[in-house]
Amino acid sequence: MKKLLFVFNPNSGKAQLKNKLMQIVQIFSEGGYDVTVYPTKAAMDGYNYIIENGLSHDVIVCSGGDGTLNETVGAVLHLDERIPIGYIPSGTTNDFARSLGIPKDMIEAAKVIVKGRTFNCDIGMVDGQRSFNYVAAFGAFTEVSYNTPQQLKNVLGHQAYIIEAAKQFMTLKPCYVRVKSDIKNVEGNFVYGMVSNTKSVGGMKFLVGGSTDLQDGLFEVTLIREIKNPMDLQQLVNAFMTQKFDETDMVCSFKTNHVEFESPNEIAWTLDGEFGGSLKKTVFDVMPKAVDFIVRGKKKKS
Numbered sequence: 001m002k003k004l005l006f007v008f009n010p011n012s013g014k015a016q017l018k019n020k021l022m023q024i025v026q027i028f029s030e031g032g033y034d035v036t037v038y039p040t041k042a043a044m045d046g047y048n049y050i051i052e053n054g055l056s057h058d059v060i061v062c063s064g065g066d067g068t069l070n071e072t073v074g075a076v077l078h079l080d081e082r083i084p085i086g087y088i089p090s091g092t093t094n095d096f097a098r099s100l101g102i103p104k105d106m107i108e109a110a111k112v113i114v115k116g117r118t119f120n121c122d123i124g125m126v127d128g129q130r131s132f133n134y135v136a137a138f139g140a141f142t143e144v145s146y147n148t149p150q151q152l153k154n155v156l157g158h159q160a161y162i163i164e165a166a167k168q169f170m171t172l173k174p175c176y177v178r179v180k181s182d183i184k185n186v187e188g189n190f191v192y193g194m195v196s197n198t199k200s201v202g203g204m205k206f207l208v209g210g211s212t213d214l215q216d217g218l219f220e221v222t223l224i225r226e227i228k229n230p231m232d233l234q235q236l237v238n239a240f241m242t243q244k245f246d247e248t249d250m251v252c253s254f255k256t257n258h259v260e261f262e263s264p265n266e267i268a269w270t271l272d273g274e275f276g277g278s279l280k281k282t283v284f285d286v287m288p289k290a291v292d293f294i295v296r297g298k299k300k301k302s
Ligand SMILES: Nc1ncnc2c1ncn2[C@@H]1O[C@H](COP(=O)(O)OP(=O)(O)OP(=O)(O)O)[C@@H](O)[C@H]1O
Pocket: 008, 009, 010, 011, 012, 013, 040, 041, 042, 043, 044, 045, 063, 064, 065, 066, 067, 068, 069, 071, 090, 091, 092, 093, 094, 273, 274
């Protein structure tokens, strides 16, 4: 019988998984899997459990927010087998699940794991040590700042929502950063910077300029310069609205598979939304098609 390991964070999001757990396990069982269920007890518990017990499973499924998915991918990368990863999102924003086309509905997401196909996805690596699935960012852009404009979106409409979000960048403290890559070298005071492989961040699609291909071996680098006056803010809003990042000095955006950030002061990074350490120098590399996520679509006949 095929073996499925199901690791979940019982505290993630609004803890809705509890009401659906039985049904999800049943879907896996009816899909022909022998299921092992492991609720995580603390940060890194899921990571350690998968490292110790993940081998020889046909599928490793996790449920939780971006942090739980980050731990799961990090652990699977350390296993000697390439085991497909299923994901049932239960966090607050679930940007990456949306980028992968994984359903928001937990039951539907479980069905995808049983019936879906694998998708070879690029994964980011920080200083050759820690992986991230879809975004490494600096600039104290907290969940509150992410979510406030998100809630306002429906009330205000797209344009006003972008203006609100752009205003949030004015509240951030700029830091001086030197950014080096094969494609571009830039330096200056930036309020926000990110290395990403996603179609949205914090629910915001406009933050990621241009098209994103999750398996092209390249991540998007997006840097937002310090906003010194209302004209700068206007330029930033225009860039977000038109998505023409090339036409403004306020945003610097390019694709690369390797980029280095250096600053005289420590930069606090978040990796997939969780604190990732404060560093003066950070190197990001893309690991092309490093993991297999199970996504919507028909399985190939073997
Ligand atoms: N039982 C637990 N108690 C406390 N923390 C946990 C537990 N299980 C996992 N964690 C840690 O909590 C962090 C956040 O969890 P997770 O990303 O699953 O949910 P979330 O914060 O609700 O989601 P999101 O950030 O997408 O809103 C993870 O990095 C994980 O290591």
